[in-house]
Amino acid sequence: MRQNPSFVLGDTAELRRLIEENPWVTLVSSTPEGLVASHYAVLLDDTREDLTIVGHVGKPDDLIHRLGERELLVVVQGPHGYISPGWYGDVASVPTWNFISAHLSGVPELLTADENLAVLDRLVAHFESGMAQPRMMWERPNDAGYIHRLEKGTVGFRLTPTRVVAKRKLSQNRPDEVVETIIGELDAGSGAYADPRLAGEMRRDLDARRSSR
Template identity: 70%
Template sequence: MRQNPSFAFTDTAELRRVIDANPWMTLVSSTDDGLVASHYAVLLDADRDDLTVVGHVGRPDDMIHGLGTRELLLVVQGPHGYISPGWYGDVASVPTWNFVSIHLSGVPEILSPEENLVVLERLVDRFESAMPSPRGMWTAPNDPDFVHKLERGTIGFRLTPTRVVAKRKLSQNKSDEVVDTIIEQLESSRSPYADPRLPAEMRRAHDAMRTARAEQA
């Protein structure tokens, strides 16, 4: 992902927020047979306050990726959406796509079966907590034999990234008036190609920019 200083995204707390809110990630490895990509839910490591993440892959994806032996790229895709040139007013312009994306790269550590069980339980609890009747990993009719068999079919990993490339392209190069118009159009659902969370993400970024400008004035 090519970086642009205008769209650089480096604040650790904000990066953690986006990672936590977008756990469904793309895992990419470069192997002897070419590029390999898989898709799994990944969470921030509950015991760390940096960008370390934990997750798992199902066997034999660990072998396909060479998990633990080569660099793994995790692609975190945040809110994104199409921006129409018609929202810029009567000026020469072209369409674009606003987005928030984070690339985490490093060689992952393979978790022990006990650690993997903890991660699997966290994953289940994370998403079941939003259900009307949450069902935990150890909840009947699941029994210990079933859960441990499930664990043996997966390989857990912990990735502390050695390289982070993050980009938040949210019309930072446009005037406040144009940004407000774009947010209004997105909030009015006038773009069929936009994540409904995008206007809030734009508002968050631009409110911070405006506050910083006011403090410098």
Template identity: 70%
Template structure:
């Protein structure tokens, strides 16, 4: 994922929020037969306060990925959507796609059966908790033999990334008026956008504007603010 300083995310707390809110992730590695990708739910490791994540794969995906032996890329995809040039100020413009994505890479650690079981319990609890009547992993009709058999059919992993690439492309290269109009259009509903995208844009731009206002106050009246950085070229 090509980086651009205007779109880069480095704040650990913000990255953890993105990972926590988007647990359905893509796992990519280079196996004996070339590139392979799998899709699994992945969670932040609750024993760490960094970007360490835990998850599992079903057998034989562990062998296909060379889990624990080779580098693994874990991709979290946040809110994203198509942005029409009709929503921009008058003039020549091109359509684009706004998105949030985080790439974590490193060689994962294989979990013990007990650690893997705890991850499986957390995964079930995480997603069942939003239902009216949650059914946890150990609840009947599941019994211990059934749960242990499930665990033996999976391989758990913990990844403490050695490389993190995170990007939040949310119209930071557009004037405030255009950003506000894009948010309005997204909130009105779009067939090609995650409904959360407008909120993600609003969150990002409130932070940007607060930082800009703080810089103006710091400079004081009558002082010239530093020249803004050149705006990045729109990415399709």
């Protein structure tokens, strides 16, 4: 990802928030057979305060990626959306795309069966917590035999990134009044490009920049 000093995202707390709020990631590996990509949910390692993530892949994706043998790229994609030049006012301009994204790279550590079970349990609990009647992994009608068979079909991993490239492009190069207009258009709730999540990220960023002046 091409970096621009104006859009660098380097704050660990903000990167952790990005991962927490956007757990569906893309895993990319370079193998002798060519590039391969898979898509899985990950969580931050709850024993660490850095950007270490845990997750799993279904077999045979572990073999396809040669998981644990070489570098893995994890792409975290936050809110993103189209920005119309009409929102800039009467100035020469072209369309662009605002977004937040992070690339985490490193060689993953493979988890033991027990560690993998714990991660699978956490994943289910994390996402089921938003349900009116959560159904956890170890609850009936699941039984222990079913859960252990499920685990054997997956390979868990922990990745502590050795390289992080992250970018937050939210119209920081535009005057505050233009950013306010863009936020209003995205937050309008109607139109082809309305996106309240992206509007919220732009508002958060604008408020932070204003408070630091």
